Amino acid sequence: MRIDIATLFPDMCEAVLCESIIGRAREAGILEIHCHNIRDYTLDKHRRVDDTPYGGGMGMVMQADPIFRCFEAVCVQLSQRPHVIYLSPQGRVLTQQLAVAYSRQDCLFLLCGHYEGVDERVLEEIVDEEVSIGDYVLTGGELPALVFVDTVGRLCEGVLADESCFTEESHFNGLLEYPQYSRPAVWHEKEVPEVLLSGHHANIVRWRREQSLLRTRNKRPDLLEKAPLEEKERVFLQNTDREE
Ligand code: ADE
Numbered sequence: 001m002r003i004d005i006a007t008l009f010p011d012m013c014e015a016v017l018c019e020s021i022i023g024r025a026r027e028a029g030i031l032e033i034h035c036h037n038i039r040d041y042t043l044d045k046h047r048r049v050d051d052t053p054y055g056g057g058m059g060m061v062m063q064a065d066p067i068f069r070c071f072e073a074v075c076v077q078l079s080q081r082p083h084v085i086y087l088s089p090q091g092r093v094l095t096q097q098l099a100v101a102y103s104r105q106d107c108l109f110l111l112c113g114h115y116e117g118v119d120e121r122v123l124e125e126i127v128d129e130e131v132s133i134g135d136y137v138l139t140g141g142e143l144p145a146l147v148f149v150d151t152v153g154r155l156c157e158g159v160l161a162d163e164s165c166f167t168e169e170s171h172f173n174g175l176l177e178y179p180q181y182s183r184p185a186v187w188h189e190k191e192v193p194e195v196l197l198s199g200h201h202a203n204i205v206r207w208r209r210e211q212s213l214l215r216t217r218n219k220r221p222d223l224l225e226k227a228p229l230e231e232k233e234r235v236f237l238q239n240t241d242r243e244e
Contacts, residue, residue: 001105001156002032003149004074004082006067007112008049009142010035016146025159033149034074038062041069050115059116067111067122074109082107084128086118087141087148091130094148096171098131102148103155110148112141174227176219178211179244214244 005013013035017023025031042049043065050060075081083105085091092098102108111118111127133144154160170177181192195207213236216224224237 001103001153002078002082002107003034003110003153004078004107005033005035005110005112005145005149006038006070006074007035007142007145008038008062008114009112009140010037012142013112013146017149021159022150022153025153025156028158030158031153031156033153036070036074038066038070041073042066043069053116057116061116062114062118064119064122064125067118068126071109071111071126078107080107082109084109084111084126085148086111086113086123086127086130087133087144088113088130089132089135089137091132093132093134094151096151099151100155102152108152110141110145112145114140171223174223175212175216176223178208178215211244218244 007013017026017033017035022031022033026033039047039049042063048063049066050062053059053061071084085102085108087110109126131144131148133147138144155166160166166172168177181196185192185197193207195203198204213224213229213233216227217236229236
């Protein structure tokens with residue numbers, strides 16, 4: 001998968017994207033990510049990319065032309081038009097299900113806004129959809145773009161060692177993940193649940209599923225209501241006495 005990020009702060013994006021799992025996937029050629037400085041595409045002699053809003057008001061607005069020229073340059077490099085996402089608090093909120101769908105795209109172009117916004121005309125002309133990372137407002141689209149790339153990138157084939165890395169984790173099946181334990185078997189007088197030491201695979205699977213259901217009911221009952229449950233699991237929708 002290829003992702004192009006158009007931003008006024010390419011170094012901020014690079015600093016994160018060269019590290020850890022995403023950084024290794026880039027080095028291995030599994031993910032191709034390019035950060036473009038929108039300022040490199042302005043024709044203004046002072047390299048300006050923003051101006052005051054028509055109609056007055058606070059702050060500055062990012063101008064249409066440098067963003068459009070940046071997008072055109074990427075289209076030429078790709079020899080195709082990427083799917084364009086504008087990171088914005090007005091967008092559809094990113095979920096694990098959406099991330100899975102985005103991870104199947106060949107190329108994505110992420111536009112990071114700043115200041116008071118972006119000239120609406122370039123949004124109308126190039127943006128396919130707006131995506132938000134949650135109902136709160138950040139100072140710019142860079143952190144949301146990084147969250148997006150991390151969430152989507154790790155779902156691409158070959159980025160994580162094993163597919164069970166994400167089929168088992170929170171949100172994949174609409175539930176939160178069961179608790180995990182590692183050595184030592186006793187720590188601060190707390191024991192690892194016995195079933196996990198039993199080696200009995202079927203019991204472990206059953207216990208983990210039940211823990212997932214209990215956790216989801218306790219921490220995110222809103223998710224449990226929407227999760228695909230088996231008939232016998234529907235008892236978890238009621239507030240029974242069972243504890244995690
Ligand atoms: N830009 C500012 N706030 C944002 C948010 N919550 N999601 C995506 N982009 C944003």
